[in-house]
Amino acid sequence: MSEQVLIQFRADKDLKQEVSYIYEELGMDLPTALRMFLRKSKQVRGLPFDAVLSDPSSGREDIRAAFYGLRKEAADLPEMTLEEINAEISEARSARKRGKE
Numbered sequence: 587m588s589e590q591v592l593i594q595f596r597a598d599k600d601l602k603q604e605v606s607y608i609y610e611e612l613g614m615d616l617p618t619a620l621r622m623f624l625r626k627s628k629q630v631r632g633l634p635f636d637a638v639l640s641d642p643s644s645g646r647e648d649i650r651a652a653f654y655g656l657r658k659e660a661a662d663l664p665e666m667t668l669e670e671i672n673a674e675i676s677e678a679r680s681a682r683k684r685g686k687e
Contacts, residue, residue, distance in 0.1 A: 593620075 602616070609619045626634035666674075 605619075606616045609616055612619075614622075623634060
């Protein structure tokens with residue numbers, strides 16, 4: 587086993603308690619969860635989750651408008667039979683298999 591070091595940092599008390607409770611429900615303590623975070627960071631060579639800035643121009647109304655626009659487009663599409671759906675799935679699987687060979 588490699589040499590152990592102590593890592594200390596400050597965190598909001600309420601946040602620590604809430605997060606500790608979550609990890610306890612998962613069967614682990616906070617130090618174990620933090621070690622898992624560090625190991626995953628090493629594995630992916632970065633943050634183990636997406637860290638992106640939200641687009642400030644994408645407000646709730648923009649998202650709602652996009653949703654209803656896509657919904658309207660989908661309503662204009664012809665209905666597919668179960669056989670057509672299964673054939674499309676089968677073709678996609680075959681194409682994926684051909685790509686792997």
